[in-house]
Structures are given as C-alpha cells and as structure tokens.
Amino acid sequence: MTSRWPIRRPTEAAAIRAAARSARTLPPIQIVIADLLTANAMGDRHGVNLAAHRAVRAACPEVGE
Numbered sequence: 001m002t003s004r005w006p007i008r009r010p011t012e013a014a015a016i017r018a019a020a021r022s023a024r025t026l027p028p029i030q031i032v033i034a035d036l037l038t039a040n041a042m043g044d045r046h047g048v049n050l051a052a053h054r055a056v057r058a059a060c061p062e063v064g065e
Contacts, residue, residue, distance in 0.1 A: 026058040 026032075032055045039047030
C-alpha cells in the first residue's frame with residue numbers, strides 16, 4: 001500500500017489561501033470576556049479555550065503575529 005500522510009486536499013489549500021488574504025477584525029475585549037465567562041459557567045472547556053485565546057489576541061494583537 002502506497003499512501004502519503006497527510007493527504008492533501010485541494011479545498012484545504014484554497015481555504016488556507018483565502019483565510020490568509022482576508023483581514024478579520026476582532027470583537028471588543030468586553031464581548032470576548034463576556035463569552036469567556038459564559039463558556040466557563042456552562043462548563044464548555046473548548047469554548048473557554050477558544051475565548052481565552054481570542055481575548056489575548058484582542059488585548060495584545062502583536063502576540064499572534
């Protein structure tokens with residue numbers, strides 16, 4: 001059996017290029033913190049992780065560069 005890992009998909013490369021071209025603005029830090037608190041209250045660990053990372057990027061944009 002001959003296979004390569006990982007299998008490249010044409011849509012994956014197109015999606016990465018499209019995401020790299022578009023600049024996305026971050027929401028205000030107050031909204032991100034409210035989402036973080038809501039996810040924490042609901043016990044959503046994945047949501048807490050995402051909101052915490054977004055809060056850092058909103059507070060210090062140079063960190064993600």
